Amino acid sequence: MTLRVLLLGGTAEARALAGELVGRPDLAVVSSLAGRVRNPALPAGEVRIGGFGGADGLTDFLRASRVAAVVDATHPFASTMSASAVAATARAGVPLLVLRRPGWQPAEGDRxxxxxxxxxxxxxxxxxxxxxxxxxxxxxxxxxxxxxxxxxxxxxxxxxxxxxxxxxxxxxxxxxxxxxxxxxxxxxxxxxxxxxxxxxxxxxxxxxxxxxxxxxxxxxxARPLISGAPSVDTVPEAVSWLDRMLGS
Missing domain, CATH: 3.40.50.720 (NAD(P)-binding Rossmann-like Domain)
Structure with a gap:
């Protein structure tokens, strides 16, 4: 059985995750980009460009496309998209993971x-x-x-x-x-x-x-706070989460 995974992307981490997942026989992966950059770096596999129309539109997409899991790997400041993902996946009953690179930490001498x-x-x-x-x-x-x-x-x-x-x-x-x-x-x-x-x-x-x-x-x-979903820092952790979630 092939399961559909939606990657909310636009970051280097999202592209790396798509590279790990595309080609697997058990998954059908689609990456969604907001379309705010004129010539975005495209990930491997199927790509969707443009918004969903808020949480309601994303909910409809998840249901119509029978998405089995969502990974939010958007920019750390894409707070509107992240909030829509939390709301839509809750409504559609779809598991959600946030893949977010760690924030910066000051070092000695920083002002x-x-x-x-x-x-x-x-x-x-x-x-x-x-x-x-x-x-x-x-x-x-x-x-x-x-x-x-x-x-x-x-x-x-x-x-x-x-x-x-x-x-x-x-x-x-x-x-x-x-x-x-x-x-x-x-x-x-x-x-x-x-x-x-x-x-x-x-x-x-x-x-x-x-x-x-x-x-x-x-x-x-500082980054906006995101609540309502588990979060990981790295692509391997995201792959492991998908394997556990979809395997169950």
């Missing part, structure tokens, strides 16, 4: 300032610096649009849309990055404060190392 929201991050900048390296993604730039005395180096994968800071320089780039490259970027633009999110993982960690080496403070947004 981290934790905040809960981007609005808090904007408020925190007042006493830290005026030349800001902003790596929080393109959708939240409007939060910083009113900070006219600050200059922003903004890095995103795709071009952002207004509103955005009046004084800014845009860099379109996608990781992975290197410590040497991040150090050179911070130095070239005279950055005196970094603003980021606790995305975790190794692809974007080098900016934190470079900031530590240069003595640059970091304003870092």
């Amino acid at each position: 981290w300032h934790w905040v809960s929201t981007l609005a808090d991050a904007a408020d925190e900048l007042g006493g830290l610096g005026e030349r800001v390296f902003l790596t929080t993604g393109r959708t939240g730039l409007g939060t910083f649009a009113g900070l006219d005395r600050h200059w922003f180096l903004v890095r995103t994968v795709d071009p952002p849309e207004p509103p955005m800071p009046a004084r800014m320089h845009l860099v379109l780039d996608r990781g992975p990055y290197t410590v040497a490259g991040e150090r050179a970027l911070i130095t070239e633009h005279g950055i005196d404060v970094l603003v980021t999110k606790d995305s975790g993982g190794e692809w974007t960690r080098p900016k934190l190392v470079a900031a530590r080496e240069l003595g640059v403070p970091v304003v870092i947004q």
Whole structure:
């Protein structure tokens, strides 16, 4: 019997998990991407791009497609999708696992300032610096649009849309990055404060190392809390969970 597994993806971990599962004769795997990035890195196997229409639409999809299990391997800040997954799987009676890479932990020499929201991050900048390296993604730039005395180096994968800071320089780039490259970027633009999110993982960690080496403070947004589902940190743990769940 072939069982259908839905991977809510868009991350390196989701692609790695798809690579482990696609081709197994006991599973039919479909990866779902939100479609917010113009040219996403695609996982192996069947791919679905676009939203479901909230928890109700996802519930209908799970039932119509007879999905046997769901793995939420979305970005740690994709809180709306994660909340929909919790609600929809509960309604449809489908087991759900969250695969989430560990968050970053400060090391000796780090000058981290934790905040809960981007609005808090904007408020925190007042006493830290005026030349800001902003790596929080393109959708939240409007939060910083009113900070006219600050200059922003903004890095995103795709071009952002207004509103955005009046004084800014845009860099379109996608990781992975290197410590040497991040150090050179911070130095070239005279950055005196970094603003980021606790995305975790190794692809974007080098900016934190470079900031530590240069003595640059970091304003870092903490992850939203996700409740209602078991969680694992690694792809092998996710594979083991699926084997246990679907085997039963």
